[in-house]
Amino acid sequence: MAMAVVLVLLVVGSVLFHYLSPWYFTPIASNWGNIDDTVTLTFWVTGFVFVVVNLFMAWCVMRYRHGKVKAAHYEPENKKLEGWLIGLTTVGVVAMLAPGLVAWAKFVDVPKDAAVFEVVGRQWYFNYRFPGADGVLGTVDARFVSDTNPFGVNPDDPRGKDDVLVASPVLHLPMGKPVKAELRSIDVLHDFTVPQFRAKMNMVPGLVTYVWYTPTRAGTYDVFCEQLCGIAHYAMRGKVIVEEEGAFRAWLAGYPTFVQTSAQVAGDAAAGEPLYAVCGACHGPQGEGNPALNAPKLSGQGDWYLKRQLLHFKSGARGTHEKDVFGKMMAPMAATLADDAAVNNVVAYIRTLPDQPAPATVKGNAKSGHDSFENCGACHGADGRGIRAMNAPRLKGMSDWYLMTQLKNFRHGIRGAHKADIYGPQMASMAAMLHDDQVTADLVAYINTLK
Amino acid sequence: MTYVTHDESAFVPPFEVEEPELYHPKTFIGKYIWSQDAKVIAVQYSITAIAVGLVALVLSGIMRLQLGFPNVFSFITPSTYLQYVTMHGMIMVIYLLTALFLGGFGNYLIPLMVGARDMVFPYVNMVSYWVYLFAVLLLMASFFVPGGPTGAGWTLYPPQAILDGTPGASWGIILMLVSLAFFIIGFTMGGLNYVVTVLQARTRGMTMMRLPLTIWGIFMATILALLAFPALFVSAIMMTLDQTLGTSFFMPALVSKGQQLAYNGGSPILFQHLFWFFGHPEVYIVALPAFGIVSDLISVNARKNIFGYRMMVWAILAIGGLSFMVWAHHMYVSGMNPYFGFFFATTTLIIAVPTALKVYNWVLTLWRGDIHFTVPMLFAIGFVFTFINGGLTGLFLGNVPVDIPLSGTMFVVAHFHMVMAVSPILVVFGAIYHWYPKVTGRMLNDTMGKFHFWVTFIGTYAIYYPMHYLGFLGVPRRYYAMGTTVFIPESAQTLNEAITIAALIVGAVQVVFIYNLIWSYFNGKPSGPNPWRATTLEWQTPETPPKHGNFGPTLPAVYRWAYDYSVPGAAEDFIPQNQPPGKRTGGLEDKPDASELGPPGLATSGIPKPLGGHS
Amino acid sequence: MTTALLFLSAVMVIVVGWLVRKTINVAPWVEQRSMEIAGGDGALSLLPVQVGLGAFLAVATSLFALLISAYHMRMMEDDWTALVLPNVLWLNIVVLILASIAMQWTLVAARQGRMDNVRKGLIAGGVFSFAFLAGQLWAWRQLGASGHFTAADPAYAFFLLLTTMHGIHLLGGLWVWARTTVRAVRGAEIGKVRLSVELCTVYWHYLLLVWAVLFAVLLNAHQ
């Protein structure tokens, strides 16, 4: 008896939940409406089976319970009945499969006029590459990948020279135009998923896979990596911004071509020296840092990182959050650097400064800090030396009190939240793992032990 | 191995050879530790499997804590989370379910149900368990090595599985792979036993079509396992070489953390093919025994023959055959040639037909039955309900375009928990309540049993049904934390909390079950030989629990199928398989007539001397 | 994958077909006196060990089939560079054939009850088998010595993998062979070794077949 009631309740409950729960597909933003239609159809068929079979079972359970019936009916088998059931099931299966295969046929053949672009997946961020004026992407190979050629574009391939390199996880797409994404990974398996687009595909090192869609709704959408790719899998995110053709063109124009990136002028240390005088006031003549003035050690930090941060301060991507007291002090200083050249020069000068490990000031239990560092080491290097390929700055031997404040800022959304700070969110979601100041102190204490 | 004299190696009617040389231990050690008695080995398997199962259960609790209440427990970091997920999945699928169904139930039930004295190769059978135990210990060891266990996900996909950046990429993964290799070796030893015993050691009159469906399920699952495990074995070895010797079977040219690695040209997709070539049959390896067992539970407690026995058998065969042709439905978004999608979507959905037939026949067995709501029956009905649900979500994933948005999300997790973590586990519980009396001679406590059932059944449904909708929403699996997103509403987190609470409750209630197992062993009420009034041979043994050799002086002769319940005109509502035709008295007391007895002149108690020729 | 799939579908067809033949058009619910049924129907007219060996061979075949299909898939990659098979392999396969012949001969002797020949044959078979293994090792040495192969080279790695897998199976066989030979030399009477000799012979022929196939695969991969 109880069983019958529960079964009925579960069936009814499930159906109600399906209709009442607020959790379902997010509104579609691509041409893949027929995927949604197939899903709906599948829901009808399977839902029907689910309700009918279970209610029938509930009825049997109640009607034929011991005591209510004297004895069970003896019937070894009933070919006819079984035949019918098999037939009906087959019909149901075909009803779901047929439209499915039709949709799939669409999925596998890309429209001729689809505009091609490339998504590069790597631990743990996305980058994009668009064909230049010639409209074709140059050849690539993991073997060409280096700090100066992060995309691994073949330097000898003329078609590659004008390719536009978007070294940012944020992608813009024109609305209403079919696009074909060629997917590539330079390290492990990844996946390029935009839930609102429905279609997705894995990125496999050594292969180029593809997926296509026509964005149909303007807006900003999350990009997820839905193939396990290591510790920061969950933090491997990007954004897609679907907008009008014009806006898209403007955005793309803002990014350098392959030739331009490789022709980056190295900064001139001599020219940087006078500029540094301003910085030295707080960070110290040797860039050794000064806790009293909340100025971190600069010497020995990766120049690429210093450059990025200076540009962030200049552009307001950093040092604008009202709670970021010291950031707000740094912003105007950075503003004194007129242009990129100035930034390059001052960074080049800092590079020449002697690098003494900063004194340890933070007290904490290095042993327990070690476990959390397992995660940091994945990007910053097991020895905290910093890895440019992962956009991860050096940690060891830098000002530990500064690490404390920055980790707190990341945790509380004071840093890394600004939408122009493209790699910030990743660090923010990582820092979320440090639940309180004690854990953070332990971690930093461990970093201090790194040689 | 048994060596047989010249003339005997010619054709021997099976009912004469199915007594292997039974080796009778005297010492305690010989009886319970280095035992060659399938029944003891079965218990050893079960206890080990349940023990690791509980470890995996605890891990699942920790995972749920993180998902439900992120950033509260400082010992759960992104890397430890992945390690828990991986170990949880692998332990549950391989070391718990596979071992419990085949090593545990297989060992206990096959000889008893086919009317044999023991497995045909008792010694090999014993070794099989010890190899399995060794594999388990290796796996557990990985919790204590530097870097901890692997966090590559139970699918262990290279390249990331063996690259720095995944937890346990140095020690953990190697231990995992080696442990799997040993598990497979151990299983193969056992598996050969099960197959050969079913084929060659059936007693007189036990035709294939008189076998209980339990045996059919285990038999087919074993065949699948024997043929599918080599795929895992091969890939495990190849990946071990990639990791240790730097071969590039699965490793393409790649750049890890800005470093160019020496690997070249290997194919990660190849690994996925090999893995799923094993992986999909694997899911039926844990499903088929459940199908078989549940058929018997339902039939016994509905006091009605299983509906459409023959169709049920053929459905098992069909599922077994088809399950080798659907593996790539796990790879729709893997980047393999997308045209495969057409083929695999079709084969995958075809499997729904035989499976559906089984579901119908279970329900039709209840129909016009005389249903006794014993605890095993409750679990059986619970299974049918959850399996329908889980199976139907399988059809979503099987239909290739529908899988695209859902793959890699919590929908998949919900699907396979409903169909694998809940359904077969419910059968495991039902089966334990059903056969515990035969194993120990005592009934499990009914009240505790009912409580355990209701919480587990309703609880698990509450865990996994809503989880599907997180998947629709787009919540990915294997995510340490959702973090901030543009579109996932706060309410999703609330749902996660609810799921976690349900999971913790269900997990905790398993303690009642364990307690019941122990308590009833000493205080349970004596069961007698056949508490469920069942027809199959294991309930007709002279002693309960059965002694070494199972059937006393002579093996039973079988006259009927396993499902003579409520036969019109019979005195009782069941007729044991070994009851000769003609007299319709039913019950247990009645003896096979002399003509049916085995070789005469054997002691009436204890085990007969093995027939001549076994040296 | 196709190789493995073909093999497995074949096995499945056989198994399923056989079982269906056993089960079709019986009405199991009709009771019958067991004596009217050939004792435990469906049992093959073989000893358990023999069936066991058969089942094991199926498992082993699945293993090798998968290895071969993996090999084929890997060959497709463009970085594939054929490796020159050392000629000693030709000698090896001859030796393995001899081993098989020796075992066959032993079996005949056993059937005729000629114990002395059984001993000779067993020993000969064993010697040839060890010679084969030695030859395989020699082939490794040659390849290793030739220097221009690293573990990262797929063809080389596969060669090592395939030969090792086959070698391990042969070693397993040699263990049973050793037990049998010891018993034979200790002068056990024929009945005690006959079955083992039978099993060994079957196994040796099987391994010869496997190696022949593997060798062929390796060869035509390197044309």
Ligand code: HEA
């Ligand atoms: C016991 C284990 C088990 C069982 C039985 C099944 C059964 C099925 N599974 Fe599932 N599956 C898993 C365990 C299992 N699965 C696991 C562990 C994974 C994830 C692995 C990982 O990635 O970690 C998985 C993943 C998985 C995927 C990959 C998803 C992805 O990663 O993208 C797919 C896709 O096709 C799939 C399909 C199916 C189908 C079609 C069935 C069918 O056999 C279901 C058939 C049953 C029914 C259909 C219900 C009964 C039928 C009726 C009541 C009548 C039906 C009537 C009509 C259709 C009209 N499963």
Ligand code: HEA
């Ligand atoms: C049989 C297999 C099985 C079982 C029983 C379970 C049981 C549970 N699983 Fe598990 N799970 C997997 C197989 C299983 N799981 C697999 C294969 C994965 C994928 C791993 C990967 O992605 O790599 C996974 C992943 C997985 C995830 C996804 C993590 C992620 O992707 O981020 C989650 C999250 O909620 C989860 C939760 C649970 C919970 C709460 C339980 C249970 O606690 C629910 C309640 C169930 C019971 C209470 C029954 C428990 C009984 C036993 C465990 C046997 C013990 C023995 C006795 C007591 C006799 N599991």
Ligand code: CUA
């Ligand atoms: Cu990249 Cu997950």
Ligand SMILES: [Cu+2]
């Ligand atoms: Cu599957």
